[in-house]
Amino acid sequence: MTFRGRVEHRDSRSALLAAACIRGGRQPDLLSDAGWWQTPVGQYAVVALVIYSRAAAERVAVPVEDIARWIAARRGLELTA
Template sequence: MAEQADEGPDALHRQAQEAVLSGLRRGDDIHDLINAVAPHHAVGHFTPDAAMLEVAVSALELACPAGNEPLVYEGLQERYLPEVTFTGRVEHRNIQYALYAAACMRGGLQPDLLHDAGWWQSPLWTYAVFAVVIYARAAAERLDVPTTEIVQRIAARHGIQLLSTR
């Protein structure tokens, strides 16, 4: 449930983005990142699917600037998110969808998130958080900078001022 039911979708959208970026900057593990975004999911009111995919798009743009070598899909999850094992066809399809949806959005095609993933048992935003981590780590490796630097660049693109770390 959302932290405050009276908060509008725009506030929840931004807070979800701040939560995932702040956690990534602190070096939180993937489960902590999911838990940080979860309070911003208000069933029947707001889901952070688009908010997380927008952050993933920014990370992908940093990993693959126009004219540079594209990322290869094969092995992407195992290389940049080895701590998560996707089992079964459904989980593999869901992470694939999140990675592809961010790539579509980057290319100018808005996927039909409600129609495509609205019926999923596990919400799309959880897989979109995985996509954020995968693309942010890929960007850090390709640019030879720490992930924290990538997080700062993404936050700047979204006009998000992250609080100083502990």
């Protein structure tokens, strides 16, 4: 995903902040904030997941793949190659 303008940068920042809010126990109002975005909010959520996964892997000194497996296991998902 390439961010080309102010709106896309703002939307990606909002997705990152929403993820941090949820982790902190808050519920961001995504329907009113993201409901009018041109790019589906799910795409920005994936970008946020990748960024936070890389940060977590670096923090605990494990490969990103281990973080991905851990997240998938918590959600009852199975990752394949």
